[in-house]
Amino acid sequence: MERVFNFSAGPSVLPVPVLEKVQKELISYGNAGMSVMEMSHRSKEFETIIGKCEGLLRELLEIPSNYKVLFLQGGASTQFSMVPLNLLNRFKKAAFINTGSWSKKAISEAKKYGEVQIIASSEDKNFSYIPNFEELEIDQQIDFLHITTNNTIEGTKFSSFPTTNAPLVADFSSNILSEPIDISQFGVIYAGAQKNIGPAGLTIVIIREDLVGLANSSCPTMLDYKTHTDSSSLYNTPPTFSIYVSMLVLEWIKEQGGLSNIYKNNLLKAQLLYDFIDRSEMFSSPVEKDSRSIMNIPFTATSDALNKLFLAEANENGFVNLEGHRSVGGMRASIYNAMPIEGVRKLVQFMNQFETKNLKEFVK
Numbered sequence: 001m002e003r004v005f006n007f008s009a010g011p012s013v014l015p016v017p018v019l020e021k022v023q024k025e026l027i028s029y030g031n032a033g034m035s036v037m038e039m040s041h042r043s044k045e046f047e048t049i050i051g052k053c054e055g056l057l058r059e060l061l062e063i064p065s066n067y068k069v070l071f072l073q074g075g076a077s078t079q080f081s082m083v084p085l086n087l088l089n090r091f092k093k094a095a096f097i098n099t100g101s102w103s104k105k106a107i108s109e110a111k112k113y114g115e116v117q118i119i120a121s122s123e124d125k126n127f128s129y130i131p132n133f134e135e136l137e138i139d140q141q142i143d144f145l146h147i148t149t150n151n152t153i154e155g156t157k158f159s160s161f162p163t164t165n166a167p168l169v170a171d172f173s174s175n176i177l178s179e180p181i182d183i184s185q186f187g188v189i190y191a192g193a194q195k196n197i198g199p200a201g202l203t204i205v206i207i208r209e210d211l212v213g214l215a216n217s218s219c220p221t222m223l224d225y226k227t228h229t230d231s232s233s234l235y236n237t238p239p240t241f242s243i244y245v246s247m248l249v250l251e252w253i254k255e256q257g258g259l260s261n262i263y264k265n266n267l268l269k270a271q272l273l274y275d276f277i278d279r280s281e282m283f284s285s286p287v288e289k290d291s292r293s294i295m296n297i298p299f300t301a302t303s304d305a306l307n308k309l310f311l312a313e314a315n316e317n318g319f320v321n322l323e324g325h326r327s328v329g330g331m332r333a334s335i336y337n338a339m340p341i342e343g344v345r346k347l348v349q350f351m352n353q354f355e356t357k358n359l360k361e362f363v364k
Helices: 016-025 044-061 075-087 101-110 225-230 240-255 258-279 304-316 341-363
Strands: 067-072 093-098 115-121 144-148 168-171 188-192 203-208 296-299 331-334
Touching: 016 240, 044 067, 044 240, 044 258, 067 225, 075 101, 075 144, 075 168, 075 188, 075 203, 093 101, 101 115, 101 144, 101 168, 203 225, 240 258, 258 296, 258 341, 304 331, 304 341
Parallel strands: 093 115, 093 144, 144 168, 168 188
Antiparallel strands: 067 203, 188 203, 296 331
16 A cells, blocks of 8 residues: 555654665665674674764764763663663752653652752643743752753744753753754753654663763663763664664765755744644644744644544545644644655645535534
8 A cells, every 4th residue: 555644753754765775675784694683783784883873873963072872772761760860969959841741751750869840840831832941040059950852742842942050951852853953052862763763662862971970889780871881882782673774764864965954844844734723713733832843743623523533534544643642632743854745735735625624514
């Protein structure tokens, strides 16, 4: 069958050229005579793959030389524990800006290891905005400040980042590689791969060198960043196939002209969808305009009945995984890097047709 337009929040759509190359190399990678899935993680072939993957990531994100790049397992959720286990070492205190479901989970984990201050929150309005942090007085006696840069469920995004003397830690899972960023603003960046990097199973961590080796002796070996920096992410078997596919995705991003061109395309896709939603009589966005994500766009119709009908008809027409997260309902279009602009155009066309067909009947 033909490929559908997959608007899943993750695991998400991958570039078709990448899938085609994976298919071509699935039985035998290069001259290895075996698949990457069968290959030793200590083989010369795989060492070349992981080295190239790191090199491309450093090039695309312009990662400074004093930062380590790690290829880990356990998803971003493991980082909710790993960050405090490694960084809560001086004051035993961390600050958080609470902007949604993933922030709350990170906060819950950090409380197990030290004191947590929530210095700003948008929970008062169902996380529909990014709170103003520019005039916050941030406690100087904290070990780190944590933010979630893009909120996959709620559809909000930081457009700028807090300035603090303590390390700024950021969960970039759903918007890494979607636009250029200044890595030097952060002490630690982490991201699950399954949005813009590659398949599920891989987690990327970018950590400033001076923040490595701070974990106390009770920290489990596998949760100590030093374990992985010392072994170049090969302390144990890493998610080899996910790293290989991620390398191909990074090659694809470079071929698109890098993050500047990727960002322009992402802005265009988001604008197409937001423009339609804003002029629609049936659909609306729950997110304040100055906080809107360009990766995850939640929207809802004027009734639950319309939401259900829309999702059913969308699925029948090849627009899949548009259901909103179970905690918020409605719909959500995740338009990561690999979603072609044609997919967004056709979704808008379908939404327009659906509105024209159903609005009068449901208004009655």
